[in-house]
Amino acid sequence: MAPRTVSVVNMKGGVGKSTTVASLAEALASEGIRVLVIDLDPQSNVSMMLAGQDRWIELRQSSRTIDDYFNQYVYGGEPRFFRDFIANRVSDISGDMALDLLISTPEFRYIERHALEKWVSQGFDIRQLNTRFSRLTHSAIENVSDSYDLVLFDCPPGISMFAEAAIELSEFIVIPTIPDYVSRLGIFAFRKRALRSMEQRRFTDDRIWTLITKYEQHNALHQSEAAMLKEQFNVFDTRIPQAEQIARAAEWSDQKRTLEQKYGEAALVIRKFAAEFRERAGLI
Amino acid sequence: MIDRALASMFKIVTDEAASNPAFGKxxxxxxxxFGQDLAEKRMAERSIDGFHPLAEYKKDAAGFxxxxxxxxxxxxxxxxxxHHLDPAGTLKGKGTKKTLATHVLEAARKRAERDAKLFEY
Known part of the structure; x- marks a missing residue:
């Protein structure tokens, strides 16, 4: 069975996209779901969170990054299978989890620019380039489809061509957002694009889900905006709280730990979110 | 440290209240x-809980x-x-029931119109 494909995306930065991807992937993998995380963000945050700095450096030195995967199509060279770029069994959570990762590096931001320069000079237009990136991403996922139940794309803020390709490929879209005015604007800015992609594939907008993050339950603004988000969009019942432990969990631990040790009291919320996500995505 | 500082401060206040009837009163x-104000404030907050002006306005503008x-x-x-409906503080925390209700109505209407435009963003 083909894996579920989900993009985690928001035009706005700092809303908790990478944290959502990392914690969701870990919670699901700890429940036996086979997860592949693909980091499309040159900030490499989810790569660092899930692989740790040492392994990230090793992967980079052995040319097993998303930059290297796309590089072979931009610059040519000996083709390698997509699966050869993937780091197996990442995360500092204890237990035998099938959680794999394709890391990104800060250089990933240049790939798009170089690809544009090269392919535009060869006569391709932007639409054709989009199609090309989408096909490359699609064939990459096909190459590993038997190995995973879920592929999670961590998209960069804004809309890069890679993020576009991920959206084109995704069956579901999760938009993490802080319940405040500017973050809500980020959804409006992006939603239309996501909607168009969904409609082209005859999907309905109930596949675009908003996740409230960094929620402060005693903050009147957050209460008011959260109610508004629920009114306007398809929102998860679970709200990810603003919690020190979640921010601390981002830093790699050399010692393996349980999800509860890693996320503290917030682990309960993360498990609740994972359960809601599973139900919505049909990952039973 | 803070617990000792607070205990010391409260002891000064309670001693003064016991020995100085005017201060005690x-x-x-x-x-x-303070207790009464707080109780009224909490009661009002409970009454409006679940009533979001913009959502209610969108549901039924005519009956709002x-x-x-x-x-x-x-x-x-x-x-x-x-719901931060008076960001410029024009009401100065005052107003009759009618003026306050009109203010809420106008704010909800404006926000609903503004949000409707955002869906066309």
Missing amino acids: KLEESLAK EARLAKFDVKELKALIAH
């Missing part, structure tokens, strides 16, 4: 008033004013404060 009145009429002045003030 003033303290009692102040605490009673009638639904606002069930709130008293304190509740309308709580509604304005909770």
